[in-house]
Amino acid sequence: IRLCVDHPLGQGQSLPLTEAQAHYLFGVMRLAVGAPLLLFNGRDGEWLARVAEAGKRGGTLTCEAQTAPQRMPPDLWLLFAPIKKARTDFIVEKAAELGAARILPVQTDFTNADRIRQDRLQAHALEAAEQCGGTFVPEVAELAPLARVLAGWDAGRRILWADESLLGAAETLAGEAPGPWAVLIGPEGGFSEAERARLRALPFVRPVSLGPRILRADTAAVAAITLWQAALGD
Numbered sequence: 334i335r336l337c338v339d340h341p342l343g344q345g346q347s348l349p350l351t352e353a354q355a356h357y358l359f360g361v362m363r364l365a366v367g368a369p370l371l372l373f374n375g376r377d378g379e380w381l382a383r384v385a386e387a388g389k390r391g392g393t394l395t396c397e398a399q400t401a402p403q404r405m406p407p408d409l410w411l412l413f414a415p416i417k418k419a420r421t422d423f424i425v426e427k428a429a430e431l432g433a434a435r436i437l438p439v440q441t442d443f444t445n446a447d448r449i450r451q452d453r454l455q456a457h458a459l460e461a462a463e464q465c466g467g468t469f470v471p472e473v474a475e476l477a478p479l480a481r482v483l484a485g486w487d488a489g490r491r492i493l494w495a496d497e498s499l500l501g502a503a504e505t506l507a508g509e510a511p512g513p514w515a516v517l518i519g520p521e522g523g524f525s526e527a528e529r530a531r532l533r534a535l536p537f538v539r540p541v542s543l544g545p546r547i548l549r550a551d552t553a554a555v556a557a558i559t560l561w562q563a564a565l566g567d
């Protein structure tokens with residue numbers, strides 16, 4: 334069992350559990366006093382811990398030894414237009430598994446969602462990190478209009494724009510430099526003409542094709558992050 338906690342981790346450190354964590358560990362997973370589990374908090378690497386006290390509403394863990402150093406993901410953000418609930422959950426979960434460092438839902442001209450449950454999506458990112466062996470949980474930002482995000486953009490972070498209008502052979506990204514990047518994925522309706530013009534005019538935006546077929550937005554998010562990771566990730 335791997336658990337993300339909100340406490341410093343170190344040799345001999347004692348960690349109180351929340352009611353939800355106690356319910357999961359003792360009610361669902363049936364851990365008893367002395368049972369081992371792995372902890373991470375996004376800062377101190379991964380630690381082996383044991384159950385010191387187990388109760389219905391709480392409990393305590395004791396940290397024993399570090400099992401892996403802290404590893405930060407490559408500096409890749411994901412900007413995506415939220416789609417249907419289950420598919421949005423999928424995008425966040427897969428982005429966290431594939432090592433996105435930050436996830437920013439953006440409202441575009443054809444976005445069919447005008448609100449998101451940021452807390453739910455953050456919980457999905459956390460579960461994905463717990464499951465996939467990562468020691469880092471990407472932050473999921475609140476929904477923000479794409480135009481506003483672009484207006485405040487740091488030009489040092491390049492944007493890999495999955496542009497469905499290109500529909501050519503999939504890009505290789507050969508010759509691109511590593512460093513801070515973001516992947517941008519549109520909604521099911523794609524990008525509007527105004528958005529395309531805006532994106533084309535920005536010097537830090539690199540339009541890419543993901544191949545000759547129109548992919549669903551959730552497939553496109555996975556494909557684009559994978560493309561970037563293969564060429565520029567670590």
Ligand code: SAM
Binds near residue numbers: 496499520521548
């Ligand atoms: N309605 C749009 C159309 O028919 O042209 C398709 C939008 S697609 C379902 C959703 C998003 O996935 C797009 O905005 C784009 O970011 C990405 N995408 C899908 N297929 C792609 C491809 N072959 N190349 C680049 N991006 C793609």
